[in-house]
Amino acid sequence: MSEQLPLSIQDVVAGYVPGMPILRGVSVELRANEIVTVLGxxxxxxxxxxxxxxxxxxxxxxxxxxQGKDITGRKTHLLVREGLAYVPQTGNVFVRLSVQENLELGGFAAEKLPPDRLDQIFTLFPDLARFRKLAAGKLSGGQRQMVAVGRALMAGPQVLMLDEPSAGLSPKMTEILFAKLIEIRSQGIGILMVEQNAKAALAISDRGYVLAEGQQRFAGAASDLLTSPEVGALYLGAHTRLAS
Ligand SMILES: Nc1ncnc2c1ncn2[C@@H]1O[C@H](COP(=O)(O)OP(=O)(O)OP(=O)(O)O)[C@@H](O)[C@H]1O
Ligand SMILES: [Mg+2]
Structure with a gap:
């Protein structure tokens, strides 16, 4: 079963200190052509x-x-070559480097970099093409997040993982960024993201999971999670409103 899945996490127990797990048996699946959101x-x-x-x-x-291959514990830089790219929650651009330099750094991680990869990224994010010479630190939060996503895409991943991509962004900017994620999925790249912005994230997702205290509380179609009173209740305690 897991052989066909772009990404599958099975019963993972993990933590920073031995004997003190933070994740206490988490299982998450990313199927072909999906955007999956993990909320919590x-x-x-x-x-x-x-x-x-x-x-x-x-x-x-x-x-x-x-893609069916056991990558448990594999180092980050090796995973990029295997097709898994990751945009961290914070500190995901080099503020002193230009937009283009940031993107080019992502390309170094690629095994084979097609000559038109940078142009593909600029086509997806026309703003980045306009600001290509500008230091990334001068960009707005939303534009920086686009640089971070663009850099991850430079390696040509099959799976893109994002840690709270909408953090600190306005609703409008979040909408623009999430529309790009839909475009990325349409290029055959699976997306697994974690978010606190439940409503916006589920609106573009196929399926979702809810994590609390290192364990899965809910899993289902994004539309079911959006309308679930239990999920709403869990979120009302977490400063997130599902219903507007
Ligand atoms: N480097 C670390 N060393 C030890 N404990 C950590 C470390 N980073 C996180 N933790 C602990 O792990 C738990 C989960 O943290 P984590 O950052 O995964 O949560 P999160 O769901 O991403 O939260 P947020 O929405 O605030 O980003 C917390 O109790 C946190 O204190
Ligand atoms: Mg976090």
Whole structure:
């Protein structure tokens, strides 16, 4: 089963200190052509899950499969070559480097970099083409997030993981960024993101999971999660409103 899945996390127990797991048996699947969102309040273990997948947090038990291949504990830089790219929650651009230099750095991680890859990124993000010479630190939060996503795409991934891409962005900017994620999915790239912005994230997702205290509370179609009173209740305690 897991052989065909772009990404599969099976019963993962992981944490920063041995014997003190933060993730306590988490299973998440990303199927072909999906955007999947993992929701959860602050401290739920969302970033820890992403970091465990990319080898930045030790996995104590459980498995991670990328296109059916066991990648449990594999180092981040090797995973980029295997087709898994990751946009961290914070510090995801080099502020002193230009937009283009930031993107080119992402290209170094690629095994084979097609000559038109940079142009493809500029086609997807025309703003970045306009500001290509500008230091990334001079951009707005939304534009910086586009640089971070663009850099991850430079490596030509099959799976893109994003840690709270809408953090700090206005609703309008979030809408623009999320429309780009839909475009990226249409290019055959699967997306797994963690978010606190439940409503906006589920609106573009195929399926969702809810994580709390390192365990899965809900899983289902994004539309079901959006209308679930239990999910809403969990979120009202976490400063997130599903219904407007
Ligand atoms: N480097 C670390 N060392 C030890 N514990 C950590 C470390 N980073 C996070 N934790 C702990 O792991 C738990 C989960 O944190 P995590 O960052 O994964 O949550 P999150 O769901 O991403 O939260 P947020 O929405 O605030 O980003 C928290 O209790 C946190 O204190
Ligand atoms: Mg986090």
């Amino acid at each position: 309040p602050n401290g739920a273990g969302k970033s820890t899950m992403i970091k465990a997948i990319v080898g930045l947090v030790p996995i104590q038990s459980g498995k991670v499969f990328l």
